[in-house]
Amino acid sequence: MENPYIIKQISIFSENRPGRLAAIAEALKGAEINIFAFSIAEADGFGVVRALVDRPEEAYRALTDLGFRVSFTEVVGVKMRDEPGGLSEIASILGDADINIEYAYAYSGRDAAVLILRVDQVEDAIRQILERGGELLEASRFR
């Protein structure tokens, strides 16, 4: 059974030049897809735009139809206390459990700040966070 806390993030390959993010955003707007959070990772001449959207399958289709290279990546969203020490709590849970964070980005939502994590052992991470009293976003919000 699918883990209810594993969220499907879409990742989009993008050249590092003006207008590319606009093109991606325009495509999502055209498909009436809402973006909860996104980040841009940049390298030498190119980048990867990562986004949590309300309907990832449709976003995937809209972008690939326009020729974008898109993939799904499993991430988890952890609610953080929006005050000093919030990030430290989450990071130490994972550090103690020897789970490596490949990348992370955060957004400040309506009720809490959310840390989006890409980790090397996702099932482990979910178990550890829940056992230590952490709160995770449910994937059902993103499909």
Next chain:
Amino acid sequence: MAAWNPRIEEMPRDELQRLQFKLLKMLVYRLYSFNDFYRRRMKDAGVHPDDIRTLDDVRKLPFMYKRDLRDGYPDRIFSAARDELVRYHVSSGTTGKPTVVGYTRHDVEIWTESLARAFTSCGLGRGDVVQVSYGYGLFTGGLGAHYGAERIGATVLPTSVGNTERQIELMQDLHVTAIACTPSYLLHMGEVAEKMGVSIQDDTDLRAGILGAEPWSEQMRERIQDWLGIRAYDIYGTSELSGPMFTECTEQKGIHIWGDLALAEIVDPETGEPLGPGERGELTVTILQKEALPIIRYRIGDITVMDDGTCACGRTHPRIGRIQGRVDDMLIIRGINVFPSQVEHTLMQIPDVGRHFQIVVDRRGALDTMLVRVEVAEEAFSDKITDLMVVKKKVEHRLRSSLNVGVDVELVEPGSLPRFEGKSKKVIDRRSM
């Protein structure tokens, strides 16, 4: 199958070279005495027939270029009287004025002999039915292949080009065993046949393709052989040399250049200096036994390598590799000759990137830089930057080792590179600006 002309084809190399020297010497004396164009050329170059004392002395003779043939339009370079000619072929004038090639009876004879040997080396002979789907007419492909196939006792089906469905019906009904055409036309035939519900592999007797008149690759050979269930052989020639003349043998390891008919050299396209076996350069050909339109050290503009070793088939004549590109497409990066076709060839072997590319050449200070833009393949796209950097480094490494020059690679979005052939879009050279 035994060679068509074993005495010549299996002649020991030193004997072959003595024969080549004798023929070269006779050719040079004849042209110096009777051909104004060649006498003037030799005088300008300060070379006299007496200076040709060894086979290597061919290098003293001046080169000849396509423009010489165009300037000689229609028959000013010809060395035979008009009433000795039995045929004309005319090459298309897509890159300038057309070129007229005249043939004496002997010229047609050696051309036919060349292809008789070649087709025999592909395992063809009496009992084979050869469908000639090269164009008949001013183009040399159709008639050249036709005469060669008839000479070895094969039955010729002269379909020429076009009306593909009919060609496929005839291929089935007349039990065609070999076809001579362009590789792209054969692929087209395969597709049309499938639409007709015919499998060339299962429903025809076709077992060999003699393919050429356009550049093609090893990958294309594999595809044709696997899909159509035949052996695909590369054929080479140009109208200036007479037409298609040389093919691979059943070993498929290079095209045999009959040494008693042609003296092939590989030279540096920039300096004209001779290059050794295995070194990539421009094919330069002297046709040793041609009467109407003599050809000495003709710079064809095709890039290849020479293999001087004896072939496993037993034929002793030197071989050239597949044509790798055109001199016109050559780039010089930090003094190294680079061909876009090499880039394409390398990229085709890396599944992480597409086969489309763009080369941007620039100059940073005094140093040339070469950037190759490639599209990330679907399977290779990873969300992780580090994975993508590994792809980039891998492509850079592979290009560097095949081109011998440092290359930067830029990963670009799919569909963003020009799809159409043509140097103007595939190569952007900013150094001249």
